[in-house]
Amino acid sequence: MKLLITRPMTAAVEARARRAFDVEIRSNTLPMTSEEMLRALRDFDVVVPTLGDQFSAQIFSDAPNPRCKLLANFGVGYNHIDVDAARTVGVAVTNTPGAVTDATADIAMTLLLSTARRAGEGERLVRAGNWQGWHPTQMLGHHVTGKRVGIVGMGRIGQAIARRCHFGFAMQVAYQSRSPKEVEFPAEYIPDLSSLAASVDFLVIAVPGGAETRHLINAQVLDAMNPSAILINIARGEVIDETALIAALQSGQIAGAGLDVYEFEPAVPQALRDMDNVTLLPHLGTATEEVRSDMGHMALDNVAAFVEGRPLPNPV
Numbered sequence: 001m002k003l004l005i006t007r008p009m010t011a012a013v014e015a016r017a018r019r020a021f022d023v024e025i026r027s028n029t030l031p032m033t034s035e036e037m038l039r040a041l042r043d044f045d046v047v048v049p050t051l052g053d054q055f056s057a058q059i060f061s062d063a064p065n066p067r068c069k070l071l072a073n074f075g076v077g078y079n080h081i082d083v084d085a086a087r088t089v090g091v092a093v094t095n096t097p098g099a100v101t102d103a104t105a106d107i108a109m110t111l112l113l114s115t116a117r118r119a120g121e122g123e124r125l126v127r128a129g130n131w132q133g134w135h136p137t138q139m140l141g142h143h144v145t146g147k148r149v150g151i152v153g154m155g156r157i158g159q160a161i162a163r164r165c166h167f168g169f170a171m172q173v174a175y176q177s178r179s180p181k182e183v184e185f186p187a188e189y190i191p192d193l194s195s196l197a198a199s200v201d202f203l204v205i206a207v208p209g210g211a212e213t214r215h216l217i218n219a220q221v222l223d224a225m226n227p228s229a230i231l232i233n234i235a236r237g238e239v240i241d242e243t244a245l246i247a248a249l250q251s252g253q254i255a256g257a258g259l260d261v262y263e264f265e266p267a268v269p270q271a272l273r274d275m276d277n278v279t280l281l282p283h284l285g286t287a288t289e290e291v292r293s294d295m296g297h298m299a300l301d302n303v304a305a306f307v308e309g310r311p312l313p314n315p316v
Helices: 013-018 034-043 055-062 083-088 101-116 119-127 156-169 193-198 219-224 243-253 289-307
Strands: 002-005 022-025 046-048 070-072 093-094 150-154 170-177 200-204 230-233 255-261 278-280
Touching: 002 034, 022 219, 034 150, 046 193, 046 230, 046 289, 055 083, 055 289, 083 093, 093 289, 101 119, 101 156, 101 219, 101 230, 101 255, 101 278, 150 156, 150 193, 156 170, 156 193, 170 193, 170 200, 170 230, 193 219
Parallel strands: 002 022, 002 046, 046 070, 070 093, 150 170, 150 200, 200 230, 230 255, 255 278
Antiparallel strands: none
């Protein structure tokens, strides 16, 4: 059984893969090209792809009888894989849910606090040697404790964010999702997204990527937000219409944004980079040693189950 892992992994994950499987680990950190993906489907039994490896319907059409029978995706999000097209040619798909929840929620809070309190702007001021000392009106930001937060998407990650907001910062929680959720803290269900956006101080995006959520946050939603409100995105970049977001920020329609993901990443528009009221992170959501190892082991658990003929732990 031949296994391909499409990006370098943590030392623990690579060591396990080399012990357990006939594995090739791609050294390139960039997404695979079309030619590489076709080779992966043709020459390997299992592939562990990740974000950016665009296994589209066209790729599967160009490889109608693949040797590969499992894409054990490294990551909870799998919108870069056309799952229906994969199934059509006999390729199963799994992911790594659960392992990413707390780390991603932590990054949401990092962005919320950093943007509200102008931490990135303040650090740049100090590093540039331009700080002239404390005074009572220096860099006044937005208070967080006790404010109202709206969570778009109340799955594992959304609930973890809401829990931090409620228990850590005494924030009032409202949310929008497909249906009301049973949660362990007070939370108001608001089914209409624009109504939710109009009622909160912070709007946090925590929905899966894909066609159903592309540009979910559009000009209409941004127009509904309060001028003092801040938008946070730790989901997928394409969930936000980036052009509309830039316009809303430039016009003062919203007060700021904290972004870990981008519509066309790794490209980040110059307009966003020029704004001091926008916190920009390089997709750090799950970037801890422990979490990336947990994700890798979960992916390899799916590989092992496939090899041994057992039910896949995390099918999508």
